[in-house]
Structure formats: C-alpha cells, structure tokens
Amino acid sequence: MSDCIFCKIAAGDIPSNKLYEDDRVLAFYDIEPKAPVHFLVITKEHIKGACEITGENSALIAHIFEVIAKLTAELKLDAFRVITNCGAQAGQSVFHLHFHVLSGRILGEMG
Numbered sequence: 001m002s003d004c005i006f007c008k009i010a011a012g013d014i015p016s017n018k019l020y021e022d023d024r025v026l027a028f029y030d031i032e033p034k035a036p037v038h039f040l041v042i043t044k045e046h047i048k049g050a051c052e053i054t055g056e057n058s059a060l061i062a063h064i065f066e067v068i069a070k071l072t073a074e075l076k077l078d079a080f081r082v083i084t085n086c087g088a089q090a091g092q093s094v095f096h097l098h099f100h101v102l103s104g105r106i107l108g109e110m111g
C-alpha cells in the first residue's frame, strides 16, 4: 500500500534497524522502545491487522511465531511478551499487521 509506512520499510524505501528478513516477514527494532528490548515482526504483505487473518493467510502467523522463537533464542531472551494491537481503541497506530516483542524488564500485568 503506497501510503503505509510498514510497506515502505518492507520495501526498503524507509530504513529500519533490521534484525531478520525472509521472503514473508521482516523484524526490526521499534523506533520508540517500550522496554530494553522491543522489536516488531511485520508481514511483507499488507494485512491491516489481526482482524484480517483468514484461512488464506494464517500460515503467516505460524511463521511469525517461528521467527519470534528463533530471534528470542538468538538474543538469549528467556522471558518476553508478544502483543498485537488491532484497532485504534486497542492502541494500533500503524494499520499493517505487526507483532511487538518486548523483553529486558519485568513486564507488569496486561492493562
């Protein structure tokens, strides 16, 4: 999508602090980290959010969690939280599917 910042990052048109990339997903550090370790895993395909996951694209979600397991192991993170916000009221500000991975501090209760 031409006006989507994460599509531009996936295309390499906007730089990111990249951790991992393959043909389907990209992982990069969040520009405004909410924890000592805070990275995002995004789909390369433009999917608006968790509300658009279907039988057609759900294999991508399994792949994202495989990538998260690989990256957190490489970073030696034994405790981490994975979050996806869907909808503005839930805190979604970029309307392109992404998973936050947070670690490096005690993460409080979910609010």
Ligand code: AMP
Pocket: 005, 014, 016, 029, 030, 031, 032, 033, 040, 084, 085, 091, 092, 093, 094, 095
């Ligand atoms: P959300 O609010 O759940 O939609 O998450 C969007 C996240 O993207 C926020 O944590 C932002 O800090 C992050 N973000 C926005 N622009 C960039 C960027 N150019 N590079 C890295 N992270 C970004």
